Amino acid sequence: MPDMLRTLKVRLKTPLKAAVRLRRAMGCARFVHNFLLFETKSDYGDFLDELESRQCFGEALSRKEAEALCVRPEPVSKFSFNYRLRQLKKLYPFIAADTHSQELLQECQRLSGAYRRFFEGKGGYPRYKRKGAVTESIRYPQYVRLDLKRRQLFLPKPGWLNIFNKEMPVTPELAEGIHAATVVREGDRFYACMEYRVSVPETLSAEALAEDLAGMDRGVTVPLQLSDGTRYGTELKDSIQPLLERIKLLQKRFRHKTRGSRNWRALKKQIAKLHLRIRNIRRDILHKATADICKNHVCISMEDLKLKNMTVSAKGTAEKQGSNVKAKAGLNRELLLRAPGEAAVLLEYKLKLRGGLLIRVPPQYTSQTCAACGHVSRNNRKSQALFVCERCGHSANADLNAAENIRRAGRARIALAAGS
Numbered sequence: 001m002p003d004m005l006r007t008l009k010v011r012l013k014t015p016l017k018a019a020v021r022l023r024r025a026m027g028c029a030r031f032v033h034n035f036l037l038f039e040t041k042s043d044y045g046d047f048l049d050e051l052e053s054r055q056c057f058g059e060a061l062s063r064k065e066a067e068a069l070c071v072r073p074e075p076v077s078k079f080s081f082n083y084r085l086r087q088l089k090k091l092y093p094f095i096a097a098d099t100h101s102q103e104l105l106q107e108c109q110r111l112s113g114a115y116r117r118f119f120e121g122k123g124g125y126p127r128y129k130r131k132g133a134v135t136e137s138i139r140y141p142q143y144v145r146l147d148l149k150r151r152q153l154f155l156p157k158p159g160w161l162n163i164f165n166k167e168m169p170v171t172p173e174l175a176e177g178i179h180a181a182t183v184v185r186e187g188d189r190f191y192a193c194m195e196y197r198v199s200v201p202e203t204l205s206a207e208a209l210a211e212d213l214a215g216m217d218r219g220v221t222v223p224l225q226l227s228d229g230t231r232y233g234t235e236l237k238d239s240i241q242p243l244l245e246r247i248k249l250l251q252k253r254f255r256h257k258t259r260g261s262r263n264w265r266a267l268k269k270q271i272a273k274l275h276l277r278i279r280n281i282r283r284d285i286l287h288k289a290t291a292d293i294c295k296n297h298v299c300i301s302m303e304d305l306k307l308k309n310m311t312v313s314a315k316g317t318a319e320k321q322g323s324n325v326k327a328k329a330g331l332n333r334e335l336l337l338r339a340p341g342e343a344a345v346l347l348e349y350k351l352k353l354r355g356g357l358l359i360r361v362p363p364q365y366t367s368q369t370c371a372a373c374g375h376v377s378r379n380n381r382k383s384q385a386l387f388v389c390e391r392c393g394h395s396a397n398a399d400l401n402a403a404e405n406i407r408r409a410g411r412a413r414i415a416l417a418a419g420s
C-alpha cells in the first residue's frame with residue numbers, strides 16, 4: 001500500500017516564557033538564513049545580473065532561454081552551509097546559546113532546498129526574511145513527541161507545551177509515529193504542524209476515475225465551479241469585503257504614522273491581524289468545499305494554475321467590466337491570486353486518501369471554447385457570466401461552460417494514460 005505524508009496542525013498554549021523562547025529561536029534562524037543568503041548572493045550576483053541583462057536586452061524572451069545562455073554556477077550544498085554555520089556560532093555565540101542545534105541546521109537545509117528549487121526552475125530566488133513578518137516558522141526534524149492523553153507536545157529545548165485543541169484526529173498508533181514538526185507563528189499565536197505518514201489506497205482504475213470525473217473552473221465571481229453544476233465559495237466575497245475595506249482605511253492612516261513609532265507598530269499589527277483573518281476565512285471555506293467535492297467525486301480535473309496566472313488578464317475576466325478596474329483588480333487579487341494553489345493542494349490530498357486523483361490540464365482556451373460544438377472564439381464569451389457560441393448558438397453560464405471543457409480535457413488525459 002502506498003503511503004502519504006500528512007500534517008496535523010494544532011494550536012499551542014504558549015506561556016510567556018515559551019513564547020519568548022520560540023520567538024528567539026525564530027529570530028536566530030532568520031539571522032542565519034539572512035547571513036548565509038547574503039554571502040551566497042554575492043557569489044551568485046553575477047549570474048543573476050547576466051540573466052537579467054539578457055532578458056532586458058531582448059537576447060532571451062523567457063527566463064528559461066536566458067538561463068540556457070548563461071553559465072550556471074554550482075548549486076549550493078547544505079554541507080557548505082552547515083560548515084559556515086559552525087563558524088557563525090563561534091562568531092556570534094548568542095545564536096548557539098538561544099537555540100537547539102537542530103533548529104539552525106534545519107534552517108540551513110531549508111535554504112539549500114530553496115536554492116535547489118531555484119536551480120531546478122521550480123521556484124524564485126531565495127529571499128531575505130524580514131523582522132516583524134506576520135508569520136514565521138521553524139522546523140524540528142527530530143525528537144518531537146506527541147502525548148495524546150495529556151494533550152502535550154514535546155519540542156527539543158522549549159520542552160513540553162500544552163495543546164489547545166480538545167480533539168485531535170489521529171489514532172494513538174499514528175501519534176507514536178510523529179517525530180517532526182514545524183512550529184508556525186501567525187500573529188501572536190503559535191501552531192505546530194506535526195508530520196506523520198498514513199497509508200492510502202491504490203489509485204482507482206482509469207475506468208472508475210473517468211466515470212466519476214468532474215471538471216472544475218476557478219473564477220472571481222464563482223471561486224469554484226464544477227461541471228455538474230455545483231458551485232462553491234460564492235459567500236467568500238461578501239464575507240471578506242468588509243475586512244478589505246477596513247484594511248484600506250487603516251492603511252491610509254498607516255501611511256501618516258512615523259515609522260517605528262508606537263502607533264505605527266500597533267497599526268501594523270492590526271492590519272496584519274485582518275489579513276490573517278481573511279486567510280482563515282478563505283481556508284475554512286476551501287476546506288469545507290473540497291471535503292464536500294470529495295464526497296461526490298473521485299476524480300477532479302483542474303486548470304494548471306501556474307499558467308493560468310499569466311492568462312488571467314488576457315482572458316479579460318475582470319477588466320472587461322470596465323469601470324473601477326483598479327479596485328476590482330485589488331479584490332481579484334485577494335480572491336484568486338493570493339492563494340493560487342490552495343484549492344488544488346487541499347483537493348489533491350483529500351482525493352488521494354480515497355484512491356482518487358487530481359488531474360491538471362493546460363488552461364488555454366477553456367473559457368473560449370464551446371462545450372457543445374468545440375468552436376473556439378474570443379467572441380463566444382459575451383460577458384463575465386454569459387457564454388453564447390457564435391457557430392451553434394449554444395448558450396450557458398460561462399463558468400459552467402469552462403468547467404465542462406476542463407472535464408473533457410481531463411477525460412482525454414485519463415484515456416491517454418490508460419492507452420499508453
Ligand SMILES: [Zn+2]
Nearest residue numbers: 370373389392
Ligand atoms: Zn458551439
